[in-house]
Amino acid sequence: MTALSLNSVNKSFGPVEVLKDINIEVEEGEFTVFVGPSGCGKSTLLRLIAGLEDASSGEITIGGDLVNHVPPSKRGIAMVFQSYALYPHLNVRGNMSLALKQEGQSKAVIEERVAEASRMLDLDAYLDRFPSELSGGQRQRVAIGRAIVRQPKLFLFDEPLSNLDAALRMNTRLEIANLHQALKTSMIYVTHDQTEAMTLADKIVVLRDGRVEQVGSPMELYNNPANRFVAGFLGAPAMNFLPAGLLADNGASEIGIRPEDLRLDADGPLTVQVKHVERLGGDTNLIGRLSGPMAEAAQGEAGQITVRLFGQHEITLGQELRLGYAAEKAFYFDSEGGRLKV
Amino acid sequence: MSSARKRPFNTLAMHGALILYTLIALFPVFVILINSFKTRKKIFREPLALPDAESFSLVGYQTVLKQGDFFLYFQNSLIVTVASLALVLLFGAMAAFALSEYRFRGNLLMGLYLALGIMIPIRIGTVAILDLMVSTGLVNTLWALILVYTAQGLPLAVFILSEFMRQVSNDLKDAARIDGLSEYTIFGRIVLPLVRPALATVAVFNMIPIWNDLWFPLILAPAEEVKTLTLGSQVFIGQFVTDWNAVLSALSMAILPVLLLYVIFSRQLIRGLTSGAVK
Numbered sequence: 001m002t003a004l005s006l007n008s009v010n011k012s013f014g015p016v017e018v019l020k021d022i023n024i025e026v027e028e029g030e031f032t033v034f035v036g037p038s039g040c041g042k043s044t045l046l047r048l049i050a051g052l053e054d055a056s057s058g059e060i061t062i063g064g065d066l067v068n069h070v071p072p073s074k075r076g077i078a079m080v081f082q083s084y085a086l087y088p089h090l091n092v093r094g095n096m097s098l099a100l101k102q103e104g105q106s107k108a109v110i111e112e113r114v115a116e117a118s119r120m121l122d123l124d125a126y127l128d129r130f131p132s133e134l135s136g137g138q139r140q141r142v143a144i145g146r147a148i149v150r151q152p153k154l155f156l157f158d159e160p161l162s163n164l165d166a167a168l169r170m171n172t173r174l175e176i177a178n179l180h181q182a183l184k185t186s187m188i189y190v191t192h193d194q195t196e197a198m199t200l201a202d203k204i205v206v207l208r209d210g211r212v213e214q215v216g217s218p219m220e221l222y223n224n225p226a227n228r229f230v231a232g233f234l235g236a237p238a239m240n241f242l243p244a245g246l247l248a249d250n251g252a253s254e255i256g257i258r259p260e261d262l263r264l265d266a267d268g269p270l271t272v273q274v275k276h277v278e279r280l281g282g283d284t285n286l287i288g289r290l291s292g293p294m295a296e297a298a299q300g301e302a303g304q305i306t307v308r309l310f311g312q313h314e315i316t317l318g319q320e321l322r323l324g325y326a327a328e329k330a331f332y333f334d335s336e337g338g339r340l341k342v
Numbered sequence: 343m344s345s346a347r348k349r350p351f352n353t354l355a356m357h358g359a360l361i362l363y364t365l366i367a368l369f370p371v372f373v374i375l376i377n378s379f380k381t382r383k384k385i386f387r388e389p390l391a392l393p394d395a396e397s398f399s400l401v402g403y404q405t406v407l408k409q410g411d412f413f414l415y416f417q418n419s420l421i422v423t424v425a426s427l428a429l430v431l432l433f434g435a436m437a438a439f440a441l442s443e444y445r446f447r448g449n450l451l452m453g454l455y456l457a458l459g460i461m462i463p464i465r466i467g468t469v470a471i472l473d474l475m476v477s478t479g480l481v482n483t484l485w486a487l488i489l490v491y492t493a494q495g496l497p498l499a500v501f502i503l504s505e506f507m508r509q510v511s512n513d514l515k516d517a518a519r520i521d522g523l524s525e526y527t528i529f530g531r532i533v534l535p536l537v538r539p540a541l542a543t544v545a546v547f548n549m550i551p552i553w554n555d556l557w558f559p560l561i562l563a564p565a566e567e568v569k570t571l572t573l574g575s576q577v578f579i580g581q582f583v584t585d586w587n588a589v590l591s592a593l594s595m596a597i598l599p600v601l602l603l604y605v606i607f608s609r610q611l612i613r614g615l616t617s618g619a620v621k
Binding site for chain 1: 349511513514517518519520521522523527532535548
């Protein structure tokens, strides 16, 4: 069954078109991530689904019901905000139970659901505290708890990890993944961070300038990007884009090679002067500039190249290296940024 | 703040300035208070002396309590002030919420129109207001005063409150909408508690001019049974003779309720509830 389907949805604020002809299907129980650079319309799209904004045209269906004119609270959704948006004058228990009280649930039901959510999220010790007495991670857990107690058909997360520090972000990411496993409810998650998208998603929707660029599983998108934007957006470090001129004669204007697909090769076609080395222990990242015959064709940004090598390597700055790659690992793009399948 | 705390000289200078200001501000009140407890002769002979056994007298208070219906005036003033404040805060907050929360045609224009009221003194319209009150039969009722003061207070209230309400996180209101709260509940349960400090500010700013006003009570409600305290105290000020004991006593007593209201509101002024609402 389809948990959510968007049918040629458009949204404009006055003359500005924010979302253009969005068509997305989310299956029951699926973890879908909307990812894209800031300003691509992903948060607006989430607000449309939540009912906080009205679509200019198109159909939004949640669990089979058309919800275009249904108020947020009746849509069977729950949302977790980037800023947590906890009610400051209510304690944790009050925050979690407000929606249920509003629905007119009985005291026993409220108590039971709050207890269950707090057990899942390890919040038992904090139920009587106020939001101002909690740390960022705890506040985020309360915000998630507030969503869980409503037992929605669809969870919406709006960049829930952006306000957390790196270590906590990873923990919370794991918690959200576990939560999804435990609840088996459909979730939609908005982020600008491709790592979160890759690690959490069953399905990724890449957005740019209000359009869907590509939809697919993380590995589909990684192995088979539809265009240069998707190729460059997913994967860290990002894909290298080189002028195709000397490397291919199939009409491509650019070649994309992922940093991990480059290897040291004395007979390789690329010559690189090392500018910077990042030693991560398990990996070594080289950042260099193209030199040799290709240097002229690749000025500025285009001349920078990142190589990800396994293990530890003795490499000095300024050293010239020859690099090679397997032809089947290269992606070819035309001058418009579209992918050329070769 | 922290650097000032570390340096004793700065702290001293800061406190010195504040104490000096406090003394200057409180001096007239102090003079009124001490003189209200003195005999008429002593008031004129030594206005700055404290009342002692010889000069102590309660004649002013006795006059005030006997002559004129002082408690009625008191009650009138209190009703007018409290009712006006309540209406200003209620309507001001509702208008501010609408202006800050909803996108509608003419939003900006409406805001500017309301802000205009801050710049144009309401007294300019006294004649028209009197006309209006006469034709609606509200002259010599407390309602005349309450309505006028509400109108007078609204522009500033809307202006201040809408600024504060814009600062309340949108996510918070959206979260409440998703939780199924109605717009009225969001207004009452989420936004109002968060702008409580602003409400207190508006209340204090409006309270004192209303309590002290002589103009509108004199024109709109001069009848004995609806006289306010300020107007009532005027009976002691004559063209040729002024009963200073009574005037000073009446003024001293008039300070009390304002002081009380101020204490109530100032607690809210200090309390900052927003901390921890959003990061």
